[in-house]
Amino acid sequence: MESVGYYILGVIVTIIVAFMVGMTYMGLSRKITARVQNRKGPPFYQNFIDAFKLASKETAIHHGFMHHAGPAFLMVASIMSVLIIPVLNDGKWFPNLNFDGDLIFLLYIMVFGPLGMALGAGQTGNPNSAIGVTRGLSQMVGFEIPWVMALVALMMQYQTTSLVDLMAVQQTTGWLMFSSPFAFLAAVLAMLGMFRYSPFDIVGAPTELASGPVSENGGKYLFTMMSSGSIFAFAKLTLYVDLFMGGADNLIELLIKTFTIYLIPMLYGMVSPRYRTEQAIRYFWGWPLFFGFLALVHAMVF
Amino acid sequence: MINDKNSQKIADFIKNWARKHSIWVLAYGTGCGAIEIPPTMTSRYDAERLGVRGAATPRQADVLLITGYLTTKTLKRVIRVYEQMQDPKYVIGFGSCTINGGMYYDSYNTIKVLDKYLPVDVYINGCMPRPEAVLAGFGKLQQLIAEGKANGAQKYKDDHEYYRGNLRKIIGNKYEMPLYNW
Amino acid sequence: MKEIKADLISKIKASFDNVTEKDYDGNRLDFHVETRIIPQILTYLKVNLGYIHLSHISCVDWLEDGEFEIVYIVWSPEDKLKVFIKTRIDRETGVLPNIDMIWRQANTYERELKEMFGIEVDGLVAADEFLLEDWEGLPPMRRDFDTEAYADETFWHRPGREDAMDVREAIIERSREEIPDFAKKYSR
Amino acid sequence: METILTIFIIFIAGATGTYFLGKLSGILRSVIFITTLLVTSWLFFTAVSPDVIIEFEIMGILMSWGLTPLAYVFAIIVFGLAIIIGIYAIKAMEGQRSLNFFFANFLLSVMAMFGILISNDLISFFIFWEIMSWSSYFMVVLNHKDVQRSGITYIIFCVIGAYAMMMAIMIIYSYSGSVMIGDFISNFHAFSLGMKWLLPILLLIGFASKAALMPLHVWAPGAYSNSPMSYTALFSGALSKMGVYGMVIVMIMIVQQIPDGYWIKEVIAWLGGITSAIGTLWAIKQDDAKRMLAYSSVAQLGYIIVGVAIGTPLAMMSGLFLAVMHGIFKSTLFMVVGAIERQTGTSNFTEVTGLIRKMPWTFLAALMSIIALAGIPPLGGFIGKWMLYESLMGSNHYLLIIVIFFSSTAAFLYCYKFLFGFFLGQEEKEWSHVKEAPAMMVVPMIIMAILTFVLGVFPGLILKPINDGMQFLGYVSTDNRFWEMSTIFNDWGNQVVMEPIVYTIFAIFLFFLIFLTLKGYKNTRYVTTKDISSSGEIPREDENLTFITGFMQPFFRAVAPVMKRQIDKYYTSFGKGLEALFDFTRRIYTGNGQTYALYFVIFVILLLMFRDSLF
């Protein structure tokens, strides 16, 4: 961190990398889904075209200030998460707002965006949006509990709330995935909900709610949300890698690890119908919660 | 430095290229043509490889696919949906019945000529058009977009009175058709 | 089948007056009845004789007689017999009894009769509109409604429809065009 | 003359003046009311220091008044809220009945709270406590509606608490012969073991009933929603904190002296956790904003009590910080509801929708307070939540942290419901006449909203006095971490610096807001909420397109097998017990709370007069 200029440049590069990787992953997910479904599928860069097209839409409508600003809230959450989560182990190449990656702060900043977006969706006055938001919030209560249990277990076990410290621990002890297996299981099962792939795509379920909260967003608004989504996806994947897979030393390693993680919700989603809201919540309060408890017990005992 | 016209041209080219390869079709099966849309979208014909993909609500959609005849009751909804779509937007008339009424030429409840009510960019004829024909229709639309000729939205804006007048003629004054977008 | 039919005819005739029957080949039997006993005879068929399935309600416009013929078709899964209950009502003043308390789906049929033929159904509870929206004028399924004239008056027709010239021209024009690349590539 | 006494005299004079002169003219009443508050606040903030102690004797009992550093923190809440809510109340109460009584009572409440905070002896503490209870009770029954349920429930719980407290005071006095709090604390080790357990529990019952700790929270929804919103803001924001104040003293000063007193702390902490979870669940279910906020208050006080009960330095600090924050954002929210009720005539979510463009400033205040309530950075609520989690982790409360996290995540549901129900959704014709609340109501709300923001960026502003108070309680401040302006630390040495975070958040937000605004500025249009993509149909006029009835039904369906049966059972049995209690009290007394309060006072005075012959 020699200078402010270097710092800002690094931040921008981090965001751009996150955007590109997230978009590419989503494109690859479409491609892989297509292959499973017996078809050729769009090119992997299709999402970039879609995003660019959305950005180049000529007109847009909004239903008021909150609806107008909703995607900006979402962007705050995604970019803040990217900036807080250390991308690589040494942190030289991708500098970020280094508060040691405080996990509690991260937990809360990650819900900042969805809530802002929910307010935007609320202002549209579209019942589909409101229903989608209530579903999303309910589901969030569902998967946050096992997710927090996993995190608390880790934090307690290693007496730190800092992601950087946890990554440093893994340099000596090996991947937390193996030393805290229950926390990993709980966190991965919670991740299924976090990524909102099937069977947890209840928020924007097209056949039920006609795409839910985003049903009034088009053009630049949808573009911002799409970009934010891809950045957020990258942030979440990096978080998992940092937490459980020992972080990454270089970009290639990071890509391999994140994509491996990303395959889990994607492949599960391809062959699953969608849960109803209460079923989704109950799912998270079943096995994931049990693993969460085991993780806590594990943390207490060791 | 950079010629304004040239940069405009390049920007237009890139924009049109993106629009051409990302066509989001509104999920609205207005008529019996809707039966050939699933095959077009699914594994054998797979329109997604051309960037064609469904959109759930009009705010996100680029293309309004009029799959066949429009009854007067549907016409009102179609026009409302069309007006809620964002520019640039395109209309594909699908099937013979959108062109000249097809076999419903003497029906009291279907319109015969779609382009009196909506600015149609591409017609796909046949009853019913095969998925290949639908793909060809999308190909034609892509071609028009690339050439910058698919400007139906502008036409609709310019001739709004004309289109609205034609609509009024059918639905009379009883039905409240709010002037939302214009 | 013959015995079943004979049994049915005797039972119906014993319970209702002014019933004339007409026998057909196969599993079909017609009864011509008065309009007012329609609910009773249908209830009787459903409750006492096992004709539990209302298959169809149709209406034929006999313009020259000035009457509508309403046909109720019921079916018994045990007898394997289709029974047609036919009745005639006046085109202008006729009122049909409501039978949707016997079979719920009759409600839909009656809504359609009301809208398409303008037949009043006594005691029908349903929304005003069924298939048409803001329809004014003659109910369209009446035979004196001229759909072609209405269409000509209301809608545009693309010129050239008479001999389909435009389509032919389009086909010729189309055949001169280059086949698009992707069509070459992907069409089977 | 001593400043403290001056403040009291001004309060009493102000209350009397408000009541009697207010009958002459409304303006005079407002002037007296606001002058009283302004003068006393000014005196408090400028002239009162925590050192001065005055002692005097009434009826042979030594009274000792003085402001401890701990009480100073609470006094800040009381006076800060009182002045802001006072300004708000003048406009908000316009045109309502018995205003003289309201404003006089308001002043009495503030005075009583101040009295509680300065009392160093148990007798005056108790007297002020009772004054506070009565005055708040009169506010609950001010509207003369639902007196039977809300009013009687409230006074019964007041009395339960007061009896428990009084019993404790009697015991203390009869054992040690002194009513000084300081004496009691220093002599506590001399009590027998049974007394050592009984006294704190009695006192805790007394305080917990005011802080609405489960199972003593039953009165809260009715009382909060039944009093005028201008008072509920004070009620929930400041008055309930008096219970917390008492609990802090008991938990830290007394419980620590009990051998195995650890268990009391654990039980109270768990009660606090469960209170927060159940309060949250009930809050989500409410369709009326007042009741929702009431249950939300119960839940939030649960967090505070958890922090206080855990008692590690960080936990205590988080508890006190949350107390301050809760005072700010909850009173803002009650003020918002008051404003909405004033402008629309209802506080029910299912009736009001789409006010955002009619009442933008109110919305802003509500938004900021809700973000603070939800604990989302960068506003002040986050600091408290952060410290609470860190302290729970530092003290190894594995499961409690999950309970707290559950309730604070579930709190998002009612937070969203509050904003959505009032401000978002369809803009209906029915409410097209609604105007923004008058400036005198909006400005206090906005000031409070800004406060939540300022405290979020610079928590040190309030952490400094809290730290002083904690030193008074016996916490040794080892490093300077407690009064760093913008940084918060946990027990393990991790830290969060708020300032750069806040700046980054605002930078990103503004960047994208500008991007969204400027990109295609000319072609971006505002459209009404009637022009939604409702599947191509045009909605009919009489159709309700706002989704608010049964808002979180799927969530409740999911929690039903886990929670619902137990809650129901608990509540029905508790309700039955409560009704039996009602009947019992009604048989003894006339059923009128005011009469009963009089009996009670006489009883207390008699006891005090004949104390020598009794013990």
Add this chain to the structure above:
Amino acid sequence: MREKATTLYIGPQHPGITGNMMVRLKIEGDTIVKATTEVGYLHRAFEKLQEKRNWLQSFTLMCRFCVPETDPMEELYARAVETIEGREVPERAKYIRVMVLELARLASFMLWYGGQNGSLGLYTMGQWSVGDRNYILDLFEELTGGRVYHMYIWPGGVRRDLPKGFEQKVLKTMDYLEKRLDDYDDLMFDNAIFKKRTKGVGIVDKETAIEHGVVGPVLRGCGIRSDIRIDDPYEVYDKLDFIVPTQEGADIWARALVRRQEARQSIRIIRQVIDMMPGGPVYNKIPNPQKWTLPKGDAYVRVESVRGEVGLYAASDGGLNPRRIHVRGAAYVHAITLLEDVLVGENIADVSAIMNSLGTCPPEIER
């Protein structure tokens, strides 16, 4: 005063709707308190147009009645005309008709597989089954020249004989599809989430079914063994050996199981028909269509489609044109009164699944 319940429109422009129709839902929470079906978006006035056409011209309109499954409509019309006229149909034509009808049923089942799973968010299934459906449509294309509208079964027989080697192609396709149906089972019926989503949802019990005149798989799904092919056999169904499956559950799951077995039964029937197919002519020639009149009379014929009984009432006044053609669609019963009753108390998440399960097909309702 506004209503307490929220209004939610499912359709006409909605990804979850089964066609161009609308269900107006009143919801409280996510529970439906009232549902109203609104139709008429597809009303083309076929029956009016047919009165203006002659008997053969009317036939071309027939297959457009219900798009997902066009052949039963042609069969209905052909049989109605034959019944009124008393025209004989050659034996081979009957077998070909059964084959075509069963192929159409199978194609429709494949579409249902896609629709039912798409409504629950399992899009992979839709991609598979709708893609495989193309193989059946290929057969149709070879046989009739059209993928969707065949106009093959017409009064007096079928339009032309089977092409050379067609039977083998059909059998090969059947082998392939049978294999694929097992894959579908793995994806769909072995799926715990699918089971959770469909069990106990959209219940149509026996009483409701009889009260509403429910037909087809919905009726069989509540335990009543009823099938037009057995009860009121037409063509050569009485000579064929097949099972009519029933289930007791009366919910979406039960109906899905019924359809799953029926799809296999269709394959079985097709194999039998090809096995038993006699030689001979396929077409009993009709007179000059411009002068073709039918005797005065009426007929009501029924066919078992995928959604259940489809009937057609035809009346002739002895003239060149039909006096009245009136189609009774299965969806006519299912999509309006039944759907309105079934949806009450259900979750909004299940609306689309219930509609798919009941077989609501709007073009058949509105005609």
